Amino acid sequence: MPPIPSSEITPEALFWNRRRFIQTALAGAALTLPGCAATSPVTTATPAPDAPAAPTAPAGAGKVTGTSDELGQPLTEFAAVTGYNNYYEFTTDKQAVAATAANFVASPWSVQVDGLVAKPRQFALEDILKLGNEERIYRLRCVEGWSMVIPWSGFSLNKLLALVEPTSAAKYVRFETLNDSSRMPGQKEPWYTWPYAEGLRLDEAMHDLTLIATGVYGNPLPAQNGAPLRLAVPWKYGFKSIKAIVRITLTDTQPTSLWMAAAPDEYGFYANVNPRVDHPRWSQADERRIGESGRRETLMFNGYDKQVASLYTGMDLRKFY
Amino acid sequence: MNRLSIRISAHLIGLIPLLWYASTLWRHGWPLDPVASYTAASGTAALQLIVASLAVTPLQRLSGRSSLGVMRRPLGLYAFAYTMAHLLVYVMLDYAWNWHQISQNIFDKRHLIAGLIATALLIPLALTSTSGWQKYLGRWWKRLHRIVYGAAGLAVLHYVWLVKSDTRIPYLYATIIAILLLMRLLPLRKVLHAQSR
Numbered sequence: 001m002p003p004i005p006s007s008e009i010t011p012e013a014l015f016w017n018r019r020r021f022i023q024t025a026l027a028g029a030a031l032t033l034p035g036c037a038a039t040s041p042v043t044t045a046t047p048a049p050d051a052p053a054a055p056t057a058p059a060g061a062g063k064v065t066g067t068s069d070e071l072g073q074p075l076t077e078f079a080a081v082t083g084y085n086n087y088y089e090f091t092t093d094k095q096a097v098a099a100t101a102a103n104f105v106a107s108p109w110s111v112q113v114d115g116l117v118a119k120p121r122q123f124a125l126e127d128i129l130k131l132g133n134e135e136r137i138y139r140l141r142c143v144e145g146w147s148m149v150i151p152w153s154g155f156s157l158n159k160l161l162a163l164v165e166p167t168s169a170a171k172y173v174r175f176e177t178l179n180d181s182s183r184m185p186g187q188k189e190p191w192y193t194w195p196y197a198e199g200l201r202l203d204e205a206m207h208d209l210t211l212i213a214t215g216v217y218g219n220p221l222p223a224q225n226g227a228p229l230r231l232a233v234p235w236k237y238g239f240k241s242i243k244a245i246v247r248i249t250l251t252d253t254q255p256t257s258l259w260m261a262a263a264p265d266e267y268g269f270y271a272n273v274n275p276r277v278d279h280p281r282w283s284q285a286d287e288r289r290i291g292e293s294g295r296r297e298t299l300m301f302n303g304y305d306k307q308v309a310s311l312y313t314g315m316d317l318r319k320f321y
Numbered sequence: 322m323n324r325l326s327i328r329i330s331a332h333l334i335g336l337i338p339l340l341w342y343a344s345t346l347w348r349h350g351w352p353l354d355p356v357a358s359y360t361a362a363s364g365t366a367a368l369q370l371i372v373a374s375l376a377v378t379p380l381q382r383l384s385g386r387s388s389l390g391v392m393r394r395p396l397g398l399y400a401f402a403y404t405m406a407h408l409l410v411y412v413m414l415d416y417a418w419n420w421h422q423i424s425q426n427i428f429d430k431r432h433l434i435a436g437l438i439a440t441a442l443l444i445p446l447a448l449t450s451t452s453g454w455q456k457y458l459g460r461w462w463k464r465l466h467r468i469v470y471g472a473a474g475l476a477v478l479h480y481v482w483l484v485k486s487d488t489r490i491p492y493l494y495a496t497i498i499a500i501l502l503l504m505r506l507l508p509l510r511k512v513l514h515a516q517s518r
Binding site for chain 2: 079080083084092094095096143144146191192259262263266278281282283285286288290293294295297
């Protein structure tokens with residue numbers, strides 16, 4: 001098939017905007033017809049099992065094999081995944097991150113892996129990319145109460161950690177984002193303590209689900225999603241999945257994340273998705289899936305309880321939030 | 322300015338948030354999380370119109386133009402309309418009429434309780450906003466409508482309590498409302514006249 005000139009392809013954003021406009025118009029019609037709400041498709045919280053899945057390869061996206069997660073929940077639209085981002089290093093306006101980050105240059109890039117390890121090492125991005133590129137469809141649940149289903153690609157973090165050989169003294173892993181306000185203008189904002197930092201317990205970091213994502217929707221990670229590499233820890237709130245990582249440090253003390261420092265009573269170290277432990281100020285019992293109307297019930301450990309619940313046996317998750 | 326142009330300007334002020342939102346859609350395209358966008362826009366608009374309606378009395382006093390008083394009713398009704406839009410977005414679009422989910426949230430979270438009470442307080446004010454009610458209630462009308470101070474305080478509290486971390490903008494609204502209320506207590510005109518003499 002001859003390649004289609006890019007000038008003839010409807011820009012992804014425009015295409016979905018039209019669809020969304022129609023959906024919203026329908027939703028608006030429901031406003032005047034509250035009695036019809038129960039039968040209106042736009043107000044159905046959970047799509048019927050036979051509802052059409054999101055398209056697998058919209059314009060702009062690369063090749064993605066799966067169409068849904070393991071629970072049958074369809075992928076969130078490519079436009080939303082790459083156009084609706086919480087990334088304060090660029091801007092707090094989620095829908096403006098992509099434009100603000102458009103000129104971000106993520107190469108050359110290297111990641112320092114150090115601390116309590118036998119073989120500390122500076123990895124060039126090229127070497128990290130060789131560690132694997134498998135597709136993983138994960139749910140992402142933001143602490144703000146919205147969620148997506150995202151086809152990441154990358155490899156389990158434990159592959160990288162194995163290369164540096166953590167010592168027996170290592171108990172935690174600390175991650176740090178690039179600290180360069182000339183490239184990340186949001187870091188000029190003095191309200192937060194930069195650079196963004198996050199942490200995992202070593203056993204959480206070694207869990208197979210804990211992913212270093214280097215791509216999304218079959219493409220290399222775009223800047224707004226955390227180029228060139230980020231964490232994806234699907235059973236924790238999204239803010240744990242730190243972006244644009246430059247340093248990974250094995251330590252024996254629990255790292256303090258940016259959000260723990262900003263509001264210690266609201267954001268804990270664990271930040272496991274838990275519908276029974278509310279944020280001090282808002283409920284975590286339900287979530288809005290981007291692209292849907294109505295709310296889904298939030299699942300324990302974001303639906304990954306079978307895989308990860310054993311990590312927290314005997315822990316009071318209300319105390320270790 | 323005559324009464325008509327004052328009335329028209331009140332309507333223009335009331336429509337600014339709506340026009341601004343339309344221009345945002347025009348410039349940035351349709352929101353990817355429309356519900357969050359409608360919620361934020363309608364809530365902000367409601368708070369801004371409450372502030373605008375509270376600004377009328379100090380403006381009257383500062384300018385010496387009592388005719389500005391006709392702005393109060395339309396501005397208040399726009400505030401009420403944006404508040405109702407805000408509530409409808411929450412109930413209809415965010416929660417899709419799922420009363421089970423709404424009820425397990427609403428009485429549990431202080432920002433929702435504050436918002437709900439603020440909304441409830443505005444209802445009798447909107448209902449009694451007509452000249453007929455104003456005459457019927459006489460001096461009680463003014464007393465009743467002082468409820469708006471409580472609604473304004475609760476609305477700004479609702480905002481302070483819901484933001485993720487950065488409380489600067491909600492506190493800015495709180496400060497503006499506090500100043501507007503303080504200006505009612507101070508004998509501003511006397512002070513200004515004393516200075517001009």
